[in-house]
Amino acid sequence: DTEVTQTPKHLVMGMTNKKSLKCEQHMGHRAMYWYKQKAKKPPELMFVYSYEKLSINESVPSRFSPECPNSSLLNLHLHALQPEDSALYLCASSHTRGEQYFGPGTRLTVT
Amino acid sequence: AQSVTQLGSHVSVSEGALVLLRCNYSSSVPPYLFWYVQYPNQGLQLLLKYTSAATLVKGINGFEAEFKKSETSFHLTKPSAHMSDAAEYFCAVRSGANSKLTFGKGITLSVRP
Numbered sequence: 001d002t003e004v005t006q007t008p009k010h011l012v013m014g015m016t017n018k019k020s021l022k023c024e025q026h027m028g029h030r031a032m033y034w035y036k037q038k039a040k041k042p043p044e045l046m047f048v049y050s051y052e053k054l055s056i057n058e059s060v061p062s063r064f065s066p067e068c069p070n071s072s073l074l075n076l077h078l079h080a081l082q083p084e085d086s087a088l089y090l091c092a093s094s095h096t097r098g099e100q101y102f103g104p105g106t107r108l109t110v111t
Numbered sequence: 112a113q114s115v116t117q118l119g120s121h122v123s124v125s126e127g128a129l130v131l132l133r134c135n136y137s138s139s140v141p142p143y144l145f146w147y148v149q150y151p152n153q154g155l156q157l158l159l160k161y162t163s164a165a166t167l168v169k170g171i172n173g174f175e176a177e178f179k180k181s182e183t184s185f186h187l188t189k190p191s192a193h194m195s196d197a198a199e200y201f202c203a204v205r206s207g208a209n210s211k212l213t214f215g216k217g218i219t220l221s222v223r224p
Contacts, residue, residue: 004154042201042214043155056211090154099145100212102154 003027004103006091012109015081021106023074023091032074033100034066035090043090049074050096081110113138113206117215125223130189132218134176134202137183142204144185145212146176149199158200161185172196197222 004025013019023032031050035043048056049068063085065077074091086109092100114137124130136142143162147155159170166178176187185202202215 006154040199040217040219042217045211048211092155099143099157099160101157102147104154107152 004091004093004101006089006103006106008106009104010107010109012111013078013081014111015083017081018077018079020078021076021089021091021108023076023093023103024072025093025101025103026072027093027101028071029093029095029098029101030071031094031096032068033092033094034064034074034076035092035102037088037090037105047076078108081108083110086110113142113204113213115202115204115213115215117202117218119218120216121219121221123221123223124192126194127191130174130187130192130196130220132187132200132202132220134185134187134215135183136185136202136204138204138206140206142206144176144178145203145205146170146174146185146187147201147203148172149201149217151198155201158187192220192222194222194224196220 007022034046037043045058046060047066052068063080067075088105090105091103094100116135145160146158148158149155158174159168161168161178169175174189199217201217203212205212
């Protein structure tokens with residue numbers, strides 16, 4: 001099974017809302033990733049967790065807050081977002097040095 | 112440092128024609144190379160990967176790619192295009208112990224009936 005699941009599929013939120021994106025994998029991967037993707041662009045790395053510890057933060061604004069409760073789950077907490085944050089948010093996982101498997105993404109619209 | 116170049120933004124082929132999507136990479140150490148496909152409103156799906164074993168790599172859906180170190184290339188090919196191959200294709204490189212993927216800008220493949 002090479003499935004990464006993400007919920008919700010779509011999310012519309014106002015600039016004062018707090019919401020969370022969720023990602024789950026059961027492949028035994030110990031590395032998990034959040035990416036942001038704008039239309040017709042490649043994914044941009046936001047965060048990397050390795051063995052449930054944050055290992056890379058690509059200078060992401062603090063209105064995005066990641067969390068890795070256990071080795072199978074990855075959350076992205078959102079607060080006070082801006083309209084330019086509207087994008088497809090992708091989660092991925094991998095063995096530490098293996099290929100990354102992506103989820104279907106959450107389409108986020110900030111109004 | 113590592114980088115990926117995918118020339119052009121759009122390739123259009125007829126159904127049944129050869130598909131060739133070009134990818135050139137730059138890496139200071141032996142690279143790991145990947146091709147991903149993204150269908151509209153979906154995530155990225157791994158097509159194939161090169162990890163220093165065979166230089167000709169076969170992937171899913173009839174795609175294959177050849178690693179050419181002398182040309183720093185990893186071009187993606189498929190002998191006969193299907194309508195269902197229409198999608199966005201990304202080449203990506205990962206170098207050494209760093210787990211970060213560097214993506215090319217992507218290329219849109221259209222298939223004409």
